[in-house]
Amino acid sequence: MSNRTRDFERRTFLALASAGLAGLAGCNQQSQPGTTTPTSQPPTTDESEETETETTTTEPYDAERDIMVEMRDGVSLATNVFTPAGEDGPFPTLLNRTPYNKADEEPIGGIRPAVDAGYAVVQQDFRGRFGSEGEFQGFDQGEDGYDTIEWITEQDWSTGDVGMYGTSFRGMATWQAIKEDPPGLVAAAPLVTPTNFYGDLQYMGGADNYGTSLAWLAANSFSQVSRLDVSEEKAGELRGELESLLTGLPESADTLPTIEQPAFDEGVGPLWQDWHEHSTYDEFWKDLDVLQHIPDISTPVVQASGWYDIFLRGNTWGFSTIEEEGTDVVRENQKLVLGPWAHTTYPSANPVGDWDFGSNAEYDIANELVLPWFDYWLQDEETGVTSMPKVQYFQMGDNEWRTADQWPPSGVTATEYHLDSGGNANSDVGGGVLTTGDPSGSARSDSYEYDPLDPVPTRGGPLHMGGTVEAGVKDQTSVEERDDVLVYTSEELTEPLSIAGDVTASLFVETTAEDTDFMVKLVDVGPDGYSANITEGALRARYRETNDQGSSHLASQFEETAFLEPGAVYELEIELRDVAHTFQSGHRIRVDVTSSNFPKQDRNPNAAVPVAEATESDMQTATQTLYHSPERPSSIMLPVHE
Template sequence: MVSQPEYAVAAELNVTVETRDGVELATDVYRPADPDTGEPIEEPKPALLDRTPYGKRGRMERHGEWYAKRGYVVAIQDCRGRFDSEGEYYIFVNEPEDGYDTVEWLADQAYCDGQVGTIGTSYGAWVQSALATQDPPHLEAMFVNQGAANGRKATFRHNGTFELRWLCWALTLGGGFAKRALEDSDIQQRLANTDVRALLEDGPLHQGESPLRHIPDYEEWAFDIMTQGSASDELWQEPGVNFEAYYQESADVPTVYAGAWYDSYTKATCDNFEALAERKDSDHYLLMGPWTHGWNTYPLPSWNKSYSGELEFGEEALREYQETRLRFFDHYLKEEDTWSDQPTVEYFQMGTGDGSRSRDGRLFHGGEWRSGEEWPLPDTEFESYYVHADGRLSTEKPTVDDASTTYTFDPRDPVPTVGGNCSSYITYEQREENILEYPLSERKMVDLTGRGGFDQRTRPDTLGAEAPYGPLEERDDVLVYRSEPLEEDLEIAGPIRVRVYGSTDGPDTDFTAKLIDEHPPSEEFPNGAAINLCDSICRGRYRGYRDEPDLLEPGEVYEFEMEPYPTANVFKEGHRIRLDISSSNYPRYDVNHNTGGPLYGDREYRTATNTVHHDAEFATHVELPIQPR
């Protein structure tokens, strides 16, 4: 039985934790207390540490109290340079040492029994993996929910491109709550008045001219990650940014890597589990739901939502986030038998629903929980589906000697993003009130891309789309390849790989790939539905996961390797497997100007003529992780 809420809570706020370089980090400590007197109990208890850039009060305060009532000391800390903590903020770079110092400070307190576990989602997951690279002696367990693995490979950047969510974050949740913005109402008002949607529609920003110029340290790191793409750049080897480079020396403690099929960290979550479960002796677990990013998203926590985007999964998809973490920590920090029946891999297999319309208008995609002992699942058979000149997607490899399809890619008119593995593509609602009348912390966030599964058609609120709105497949720069209607259900679960054999007429370009479950027309959905499962992109100059750029020779055929994020889905009988190939997906990724110029901020544009090859020698294909029936 899990720990029950048997204690009162005693809170000590803004406790100072001094780091090795003298910076003081503000930390709130919640302790179990005697229900009658309200005084902290004397018995030492295991501690949980949550480090955040979003302010340690509000919802964070409430979950600190939740665990303290159940017999844990909980420390919630403002990261360096954020809210009440001292220091200069450069995203993630100081988190390894700051986290280590805080773990060891916490373990040394009389009210802690020497065991420290870590918790946190998104940024709070990054900082856990960051401190783990330093292997703190008193770190005993981690619950890492939706965090990164290698920032250059897939999170900050993605196969050579930049994930524009980080610019959106810098302009909103990042910059709006920067120390300088919190201290200067004029700066905060300027950021509150920034319409991120308009900035993205107007094209790339330039350093010294962006709204971030009012907080220069934020503009510096934002432009660093947008403009630095080579592995030799010092940023990409920092232990707070690239955990993959420090797997071997990282802490060997029981860890849960939790994530979601429509999260912005899906690949990183699976990568971390796969690599560390093999390298470490401690128990490691993978838990993947059908959700989107975050656990405390409005109006419901993502784990407590039965839908993602336009897809409904049913009550089967619901999980209690706090209870799940409590079971884990009770087992590993209190030696209770609360986690022993947890499978090593637990994941939600999407797509078992009947495709009907739910009460709120979503498509019932359905699904059910499955389990396994490793990832990828041991019985997985990887099968290639090849694209053909007539638009077919088939397991038959092309036999023709020369076949290709050519399209025009205009970087001024990129393919719009419609849902997917998105987070932080946001702007503050535009209000007439100033921040004193309507504080930034109370302003609603407007989603610019959608997140989760969506029918791949534009709407009036789709960024970059114009009337008449309609299916993305109708664009001239989107190549569509689809299987015949399936004669029986096909189940996939695991990593996805795409190989596009492409050529272009200039020095650089991008190729994109998107895997789609194409639902047939029905009475409730007469046009059917093209539901995105996962996507990826490859920037030509960084093809093959190059460490350094290598521009393209016009007309030469190259292999553009992509890894759309892992997924688990049943393509039901009568559905089609579909692969869309293009050269942009905006604003999920920044747009290649096709000039071979700067990675970001190029002032020149060049329309590219791009070609996808599908013949015996250059057989473009997607590799799917097929599960046995």
């Protein structure tokens, strides 16, 4: 790569960083070696820089950089090794694999604290990224992780006991290696990362997590351009397409069909086609699904996530599946931390959208959980980590940490709240009511028109689109003013009401379309009228039928499609994301029901076609009817915690 090209890419990245997009490179780790980035500030990963070998004499550890480690197929991956200065070892070893350029970041907690604690630290660029050979394999990181761990165990400087850790995509690589069950992997810490890549990463209830995947792939494709066999002039054009897409969000997301993103053409973003050609839970996703392998895993893990993190379900599903199916050593020793964070605020006390949860929201994951975890498993030190509560979670509203021996915590009562109205629940000025009593029967239903060419805009929530569409808590008032949003609100609470666990909506619906989406938000309305999104869920109706023969109980219903009969009534079960929140006295509980949340989710065209391939001519307006009669009682089930 020429200096001119490198300078262009650096200028491009800095421009994107100023637009609030730099955090798309991934969740918090440390930034460049030898420096410290506070946990409250996500690192700005400049992935346009190629890895360059350096010899530094001022570092407080011994370093060997860009060792080319050969994988089973002959491809070599660029690897850095850091060991205690002047010591021969052998040392227990911590492995961190990254797609974001090992030269520009450090693992969570930093290199020096781990080396000072007696570890060798190994960092490696993914295949096809920066200093490594080969083609980028996306989420399929299991074999390379296994081979790297095997290589570590053969080195004189390693004891052969390996711990693996990482956040976000680095955590995905950690889980994929765990899934392969390498003998040298003793313990692991996959943090803010998915386990079921279909249901937690790419799709929510079958609806594509469009905005996050679009922004992430665009922000992380600049280095891919540098690997293409094209002229510098052409490379500049391709980078310009990516820059226009990123800086133009959310407006630039309005492309149809969604699978044909011009910025990803010509080899720039081949993963885009892979993700969207596999819209069902097929072999592409099953091969990646960690949950299927839980009974065969022998590596104890700690996990952490946040209520507004895009990958929350990966951690709660992973924990629950280990509790149900894990081996004794994995089940008895696992730990789970759930904070109030979004993906890029983890694990800090930074505001999450509009809400500031206070200094108590910060959790020093590296020093209070991860390093003590590895000290116990790799160095036989009694750090107290095994006596920690199995689950630590942040109760929003009360803004305090709580502990439990299970998730959801014991003492939860599933409490049904019915949706009701006089037939006019459209918008927040309609008559929608949320009540623990039976539906009144004064009107049997509410209706709205869903036009995919005029979708409900995204306001906060669990997403990762940089500064263009902010994640976390945002006022839903502007959304709730729309007639295509049904709004059901309780009376003011006379005492606090706490919930903790999974939330499920049961909707009796009718539509004029052969397929459509239904989306549900749980909202906390304050005395000042601020309408705060607490959790949400979605269901693409073609995936409503559960396939009990599926190979993964959490995704089996998404293996096959079944289109709707227009005019027929269906009962849809919609899973919202887990949450712990207290609705305070004087507040009101609210449920919003609609059919779009764009660009966070892609738009259902209301047609029996592959959604990613839908053109503007496929887009149809549908009439949606939600029933709330005694015979068809639509409701939401809240996990009330005493």
